Amino acid sequence: MAKDEGSIPDEEWERFLRDAGAGAPDAPKEPSARARMVARRLREEPGPPEGWRTYRPARRRRNTLWYAVGLVAAVGLLVVALTPGLVTGWFGGAGGGSAPLAAESERPDQPPATEAAVQRPTLEEPFRGSPAARWGNGVAALALPEARATGWMSEAEVARALGRSRDFLAASSLDAGVLRGERPGKAIALLNPHQRDVQEYVTAAFREPGEENDPLLLFSRFAKTEVRLVGNVVKAQGRITYREGERGAVEVTADVTYVYPVVRAAAGSDEVVRTIVRRETVMSWDDPATVITEPGTFSLVSYTMDTTNGGCSTHTGYFTPAFGAERGAPADGPEVDPYDRSTSMDARLREAGDAECGTATRS
Numbered sequence: 001m002a003k004d005e006g007s008i009p010d011e012e013w014e015r016f017l018r019d020a021g022a023g024a025p026d027a028p029k030e031p032s033a034r035a036r037m038v039a040r041r042l043r044e045e046p047g048p049p050e051g052w053r054t055y056r057p058a059r060r061r062r063n064t065l066w067y068a069v070g071l072v073a074a075v076g077l078l079v080v081a082l083t084p085g086l087v088t089g090w091f092g093g094a095g096g097g098s099a100p101l102a103a104e105s106e107r108p109d110q111p112p113a114t115e116a117a118v119q120r121p122t123l124e125e126p127f128r129g130s131p132a133a134r135w136g137n138g139v140a141a142l143a144l145p146e147a148r149a150t151g152w153m154s155e156a157e158v159a160r161a162l163g164r165s166r167d168f169l170a171a172s173s174l175d176a177g178v179l180r181g182e183r184p185g186k187a188i189a190l191l192n193p194h195q196r197d198v199q200e201y202v203t204a205a206f207r208e209p210g211e212e213n214d215p216l217l218l219f220s221r222f223a224k225t226e227v228r229l230v231g232n233v234v235k236a237q238g239r240i241t242y243r244e245g246e247r248g249a250v251e252v253t254a255d256v257t258y259v260y261p262v263v264r265a266a267a268g269s270d271e272v273v274r275t276i277v278r279r280e281t282v283m284s285w286d287d288p289a290t291v292i293t294e295p296g297t298f299s300l301v302s303y304t305m306d307t308t309n310g311g312c313s314t315h316t317g318y319f320t321p322a323f324g325a326e327r328g329a330p331a332d333g334p335e336v337d338p339y340d341r342s343t344s345m346d347a348r349l350r351e352a353g354d355a356e357c358g359t360a361t362r363s
Contacts, residue, residue, distance in 0.1 A: 031284065031291060032197045033300035035217050038307075038352045101134045103143035104239040104341070111340035114362065121272040121363075123230055126261030130274065130363065131339045132235035135259070139170045141236035142256065151248040152287035158250055161285040162242065164190060164296065165252040173220045173258050173279065174234055180224045181318060187219065192299040194292040209317030216319060217305050220277060222262065223318040230261040230272055237341065238278075250285040251301065257341060262321055274363050275321045276308040276338040280345040304345045308338040308360045335359045 112131035119129030127133040135141060144166060147159035171178070171187035178184045183206060191198055204213035215221065222229070238256030245251030257278040263269040282301035286293045293299060311320030334351050338360050343351070 031192065031195045031286065031293075031299035031301075033195065034302045035201070036302070036304045036349060038305070038349055100136060101237065103136060103141060104237065106239070107344070108342045110342050111337050121230075121261060121274065123263070123270055123272060126230040126233070126272050126274070127235055127259065130235075130259065132237070132259040132274075135235040135237040138174050138234050138236065139166070142166050142169055142238070142240060142254075144240055145242065150242065151244040151250050152289070153250050153285070158242070161250050161298075162240065162252060165240065165254060165283050165285075165298070168283065168298075169240075169254055169256060169281070172218055173256070173277070174236075176232075179220055179222060179229060179234075179260070181221050184219045184221075190297055192286075192293045192297040194294065195299050198300050205317065210315050214315055215317050216307070216310065217303055218279075218281070220258065220260065221318050222260070222275075223316070223320070224265060226265055226318070227262045227321060228265050230263055233261075235259040245284055245301070247290045248287045249291065252283045252285065252298075253280065254283070255280045255341075255345065257339070260319075264323060271323050273309060273321050273323055275310045275319050276360075276363070277310065277319075278306045278338070278341075278345070278348075280304045304349070306336075306338075306345065306348055308336075309363065335361050337361050338363075 121128045121130070125133075144159075144162045147155050147162060149155045150158050153161060168187055168190045171190070172184055175182075175184065175186065178187070188202055191202065193199060201213055202215075202218075204210070205215035205217075209215060236256055236258050238254065240252065240254045240256075242250055242252045255278075257276065260275045260277070261272055262275060263272055281303050283298040284291075284301050285298050288295075291299065307319070309321045311318075311322070314320050336348070336351070336359065339362065
């Protein structure tokens with residue numbers, strides 16, 4: 001292992017690795033995570049809601065745990081500069097003249113108001129008729145809470161961990177290249193390389209996307225040959241919180257909804273639809289005295305996605321929004337407002353139950 005100043009001696013590190021391999025008591029173990037997904041499509045025409053297939057995969061086929069423990073050297077966190085290439089915003093509050101909403105400080109107690117009349121998005125106003133018109137633009141919408149000493153980290157270290165957590169969100173859900181289908185290298189570099197199940201998932205997801213290895217659980221990607229983003233704005237709303245986790249870790253939870261306006265890739269296309277993605281990602285910045293990790297990386301505790309008009313049961317590794325006549329037939333599943341953030345992700349999943357089809361009430 002490459003070591004920076006302040007790390008433990010090589011011989012001590014090697015001893016812990018030997019103990020881990022031998023299964024000694026309190027030997028280091030690799031952290032693991034769990035993943036869940038719900039996908040819904042949306043309706044674009046006035047009238048009764050149209051049903052779109054909703055998918056919820058089985059839990060991953062391994063003995064995944066929320067947390068496990070281990071040991072590695074303590075060193076400073078690495079700075080990951082992600083500003084270049086981020087989709088942050090040129091339109092300001094495009095789609096409405098109302099004052100922009102502040103970032104969430106707590107969970108809302110009700111969904112945003114519904115527009116009196118359906119207003120269709122346009123190339124000039126891609127968020128027209130959507131509550132997202134008042135949301136923040138890109139990474140600027142991802143406000144960080146005030147840092148305080150927590151667990152094994154000082155106040156300054158917590159501030160760095162929060163910043164790196166936001167870097168991951170930006171690199172996985174807002175990076176312009178990743179949105180065009182490129183590999184999210186900056187985001188992957190922030191994942192603990194010793195978290196075996198997550199590393200296996202990422203490798204499989206980009207080698208051969210499938211039902212159980214879908215890169216969209218963590219990364220937003222569109223096939224540039226099929227669709228393109230409208231303008232340079234992704235709207236976002238949500239909040240980032242943290243607490244002391246298992247064994248002194250600083251556990252950061254990001255619950256964020258992203259809204260991506262897109263058109264078909266063909267020249268002259270002007271039908272704008274929106275793909276709406278809500279992700280809850282729980283990131284553990286582990287104490288290197290108790291968990292196998294690498295400097296500047298975090299372990300995934302869990303990652304959950306709920307998507308509207310991103311495609312369903314396609315498993316291509318890209319969101320596949322539907323246009324016009326591609327919209328589906330009415331469904332038997334529950335109705336869901338994709339802009340309703342008053343319901344937790346766990347509650348959203350419980351509402352979906354085992355239904356394969358659901359209905360989004362607006363776009």
